[in-house]
Amino acid sequence: MNKHTSRIAIAGVSHHTADVMALEAFRFGDEPAFLAAAQKKFHGVLLLQTCNRVEVIVEGDAGSLREFLEEHGRKGFFLLEGREALHHLLSLAAGIESMIVGEDQIIGQLKKALADGEAAGTASTFLALCINKAVHVGIGVRKNTRINRGAVSVGSAAVLLAESEIGTLEGRHILVVGSGEMGLLVAQALAAKQLTAMYVANRTFGRAVKLAEKIGGKAVRMNELYRYITLSDVVISCTSAPHPVIHRQPLKEAMLARCWPVEGHPRPLIIVDIAQPRDVEEGAGAIDGVRLFTIDDLRQVNEQTMSTRRAEAERAAAYVNDELELFIRQLHRKSADDCIAALHTWAEAVRLRERDKALARLASADDRTIEVIDDLSRVLTKKILTDATASIRTCAEEGDRSTAEALVQALIRGTTVNDPLEHPETPE
Incomplete structure (x- = not known):
C-alpha cells in the first residue's frame, strides 16, 4: 500500500x-x-x-x-x-x-x-x-x-412516513420540534401539504420565529410544548439537544387531554423522532395513543424510493471509482514529488560544493567565468538527474514508493537497489 x-x-x-x-x-x-x-x-x-x-x-x-x-x-x-x-x-x-x-x-x-x-x-x-x-x-x-x-432527505422521509401512517396530512395540525437544518428540511416538506396548522418549537425562540416565518407557521416556546402536542396530529422532532426534550410523564398527561369523550382513549398521536441522540424519552412509545417512530423506521422509505434510483446509484458508483483512481494518482504524484525533492536537494548541495571548489582553484576568476561555471554545473546536474528523476517518478506514481525511495538512496548514499520483486508492494 x-x-x-x-x-x-x-x-x-x-x-x-x-x-x-x-x-x-x-x-x-x-x-x-x-x-x-x-x-x-x-x-x-x-x-x-x-x-x-x-x-x-x-x-x-x-x-x-x-x-x-x-x-x-x-x-x-x-x-x-x-x-x-x-x-x-x-x-x-x-x-x-x-x-x-x-x-x-x-x-x-x-x-x-x-x-x-x-x-x-x-x-x-x-x-x-x-x-x-x-x-x-x-x-x-x-x-x-x-x-x-x-x-428525499431524512427530514422529508419523516414527513412521508407520517403521511403513510395517518393517510393524509391535509387538514392536519403538525408540530416540528427543532429549527436547525433538519427542522428546515422537515418544514419545507410539510409546506407542500395542505395543513390546517404548522407549529415550530425550538429552545431558542428567535430561531423558531425565523423558521415559522419562512414556511407560514406559528412559533412556539418550549414551555408551551405539551400544550401544542395536545393540539397536534403529528410531531416530528429533530433537535440537536444532547438529552430528551419530550419526556414521558408530561407527554402522558398531554395525551389525557386528547381523550375521546365516550371511549376514554386519546386521539392517536404520531411522533417521528429523527434526532440523534433521541429527542423522545425512553418508554414514551408505550403511552396509550402514542405511535412512536425513529430513524430506524425510515429505512422502509428508502426501500420504496430506491428502486427508481438504483440505476443512477450504479452510475454514481462508476463515477466514484473513476475519481478515486484520479485521486490516488494525485497522491502518488505528491509521493513522487517528495522523493524527487530529496534527490534534488542532495544534488544541489553537491553541485554548490564542487562549484565552489573549482572557483577556489580559479582565485582570480572574473564575474563572467564564475557565471559560466555556475551555469555549467547547473546544466550538468540537471541532465545527469533526468533519467533518474523519470524512473523515480514512474515508480512513485505507480504506487511503488519503496523502489522510488531505494533509487533515491542508491544515488544519495550509494546503497544497492534491490529487485522490487523481492519486496512486492501490497496491492492498492
Whole structure:
C-alpha cells in the first residue's frame, strides 16, 4: 500500500449495521473534548456525526484507531484504511452510503466536520485534501447523474412516513420540534401539504420565529410544548439537544387531554423522532395513543424510493471509482514529488560544493567565468538527474514508493537497489 494512501483510516457505525440505540451508544457527546484527546494520538482527526452515522476520520493507521476507540469504550465499529477508506469517503459524499440514497445533506455535513476540525486545530492538511476531494466528487456525482432527482432527505422521509401512517396530512395540525437544518428540511416538506396548522418549537425562540416565518407557521416556546402536542396530529422532532426534550410523564398527561369523550382513549398521536441522540424519552412509545417512530423506521422509505434510483446509484458508483483512481494518482504524484525533492536537494548541495571548489582553484576568476561555471554545473546536474528523476517518478506514481525511495538512496548514499520483486508492494 502506498505511503500516502495508507495515511487515512476511518472507523465508526452507521445505519447499515447499527440501530438507533447502537448509534447513540457510539456517539461522542463532547466533540471538542474528543478531538482534543484524539489529537494527542493522530496527526489529524475529524469527527462526522449525523442522525444515522458516527465516523472518526484520522491521518494515521487503522490499528492505532482501533486501539484508541476501544480505550474510549467503543465497540462493534467498522474499520477501513487506505484505498478502502478513501473509496468510502468518496461514496459517502456521493450519497451512495446514505440511508436515503442521493440525499444532499451529507455534503454540508462533511464540510462541517472539516470546519469543526479546523476550528479545533485537528484538521491536518492531508485530511483537508481528502474531504475537499470528497465534496468535489459529491457535487460532480449530482451534476453528472440523476441520483438526487426525486430523492428525499431524512427530514422529508419523516414527513412521508407520517403521511403513510395517518393517510393524509391535509387538514392536519403538525408540530416540528427543532429549527436547525433538519427542522428546515422537515418544514419545507410539510409546506407542500395542505395543513390546517404548522407549529415550530425550538429552545431558542428567535430561531423558531425565523423558521415559522419562512414556511407560514406559528412559533412556539418550549414551555408551551405539551400544550401544542395536545393540539397536534403529528410531531416530528429533530433537535440537536444532547438529552430528551419530550419526556414521558408530561407527554402522558398531554395525551389525557386528547381523550375521546365516550371511549376514554386519546386521539392517536404520531411522533417521528429523527434526532440523534433521541429527542423522545425512553418508554414514551408505550403511552396509550402514542405511535412512536425513529430513524430506524425510515429505512422502509428508502426501500420504496430506491428502486427508481438504483440505476443512477450504479452510475454514481462508476463515477466514484473513476475519481478515486484520479485521486490516488494525485497522491502518488505528491509521493513522487517528495522523493524527487530529496534527490534534488542532495544534488544541489553537491553541485554548490564542487562549484565552489573549482572557483577556489580559479582565485582570480572574473564575474563572467564564475557565471559560466555556475551555469555549467547547473546544466550538468540537471541532465545527469533526468533519467533518474523519470524512473523515480514512474515508480512513485505507480504506487511503488519503496523502489522510488531505494533509487533515491542508491544515488544519495550509494546503497544497492534491490529487485522490487523481492519486496512486492501490497496491492492498492
